[in-house]
Amino acid sequence: MDELDLLKKDWNKPSQxxxxxxxxxxxxxxxxxxxxxxxxxxxxxxELVFWTLINVSPYFMSASYRAKLDMVYTNQTVFxxxxxxxYGIIFLFVYLLFKAHKAISVTDxxxxxxxxxxxxxxxxxxxxxxNLVVSFFAxxxxxxxxxxxxxxxxxxxxxxxxxxxxxxxxVMIGFTAVFVVIIWLFYKLIYGLLLKRLNRNYNELQKxxx
Amino acid sequence: xxxELEHSFVELLEKHQNIAHKVCRLYTNNYDAHNDLFQEITIxxxxxxxxxxxxxxxxxxxxxxxxxxxxxxxxKSKRTINTQDFSGVEFKIKSEDYDNTEEEQLKVLYKAIRxxxxxxxxxxxxxxxxxxxxxxxxxxxxxxxxxxxxxxRIKTKLKTIxxx
Numbered sequence: 001m002d003e004l005d006l007l008k009k010d011w012n013k014p015s016q017x018x019x020x021x022x023x024x025x026x027x028x029x030x031x032x033x034x035x036x037x038x039x040x041x042x043x044x045x046x047e048l049v050f051w052t053l054i055n056v057s058p059y060f061m062s063a064s065y066r067a068k069l070d071m072v073y074t075n076q077t078v079f080x081x082x083x084x085x086x087y088g089i090i091f092l093f094v095y096l097l098f099k100a101h102k103a104i105s106v107t108d109x110x111x112x113x114x115x116x117x118x119x120x121x122x123x124x125x126x127x128x129x130x131n132l133v134v135s136f137f138a139x140x141x142x143x144x145x146x147x148x149x150x151x152x153x154x155x156x157x158x159x160x161x162x163x164x165x166x167x168x169x170x171v172m173i174g175f176t177a178v179f180v181v182i183i184w185l186f187y188k189l190i191y192g193l194l195l196k197r198l199n200r201n202y203n204e205l206q207k208x209x210x
Numbered sequence: 211x212x213x214e215l216e217h218s219f220v221e222l223l224e225k226h227q228n229i230a231h232k233v234c235r236l237y238t239n240n241y242d243a244h245n246d247l248f249q250e251i252t253i254x255x256x257x258x259x260x261x262x263x264x265x266x267x268x269x270x271x272x273x274x275x276x277x278x279x280x281x282x283x284x285x286k287s288k289r290t291i292n293t294q295d296f297s298g299v300e301f302k303i304k305s306e307d308y309d310n311t312e313e314e315q316l317k318v319l320y321k322a323i324r325x326x327x328x329x330x331x332x333x334x335x336x337x338x339x340x341x342x343x344x345x346x347x348x349x350x351x352x353x354x355x356x357x358x359x360x361x362x363r364i365k366t367k368l369k370t371i372x373x374x
């Protein structure tokens with residue numbers, strides 16, 4: 001093909017780019033990277049800390065919450081077991097995240113590298129989903145036991161009309177929905193911006209394999 | 211990292227820097243972005259260098275790291291796009307631009323290449339660097355057959371632009 005041969009010839013002509021000396025290159029080795037992997041790493045650490053704090057802090061910060069929780073878990077063994085499982089899950093996510101970050105290698109093929117990065121993002125996504133589910137159940141269980149152990153509240157509840165009950169459920173569902181949508185938008189924004197180009201290029205590579 | 215390692219790395223990069231410059235030229239369109247991407251490629255190469263095994267050629271290894279940085283890891287291009295254009299290349303292609311002289315042909319070809327998406331750019335880059343389809347497919351992580359099919363499509367596309 002003539003045109004491309006012409007291009008090839010021109011392309012391989014001695015470079016018109018500036019030639020850096022060793023003296024120029026040395027300082028470059030010690031500059032900070034601004035790659036998406038590094039940003040993703042910081043985001044995942046921030047997410048782990050944030051969601052762990054969200055789920056753990058009420059227990060340490062509020063004595064009444066602690067008392068209520070102790071009341072719910074009248075059985076100490078169950079309490080210890082639940083705690084062990086939840087901390088176990090946090091450690092499992094930390095381990096998976098660490099492993100996924102370690103697996104990201106710039107010397108892999110383009111497709112493999114993109115997949116490793118997307119896998120890391122997926123792990124953190126599962127961690128957030130796990131925390132949302134836990135928060136949701138904690139809220140439901142909290143309300144249930146709160147009502148059960150609070151005679152005044154349970155009396156009000158028993159006396160409420162169907163319409164009032166319906167309204168109460170609607171408000172609760174509404175609040176939960178707004179909360180979930182805000183979090184979902186927040187993630188869309190953060191990861192959407194960060195991984196837009198990666199996703200586009202990954203899709204392009206996928207398309208080639210169809 | 212010891213000084214010896216640093217020294218051997220800088221020596222190799224100095225010798226093969228042209229590869230990184232070419233990638234930068236293809237994926238950025240101004241001087242600042244070019245330097246920015248070159249810097250990031252250098253960091254990525256240096257980080258991966260301790261795992262570099264002498265059995266692969268440094269240049270072959272460098273193609274992969276440089277392209278991966280440009281396609282996947284680099285995230286500053288948006289910020290610096292559309293400032294002064296050091297190559298003097300315009301972005302809109304019109305068939306009237308076509309002139310039969312070699313220089314004009316090249317100008318139009320370079321314009322066309324700059325409009326390709328990141329993956330197509332990588333394919334054409336490796337082709338221009340005389341890489342065979344095995345190496346192209348391994349670098350991008352696609353099958354050799356698909357690399358060949360896609361390359362032919364890009365060639366046809368460029369040909370059509372030159373001969374509307």
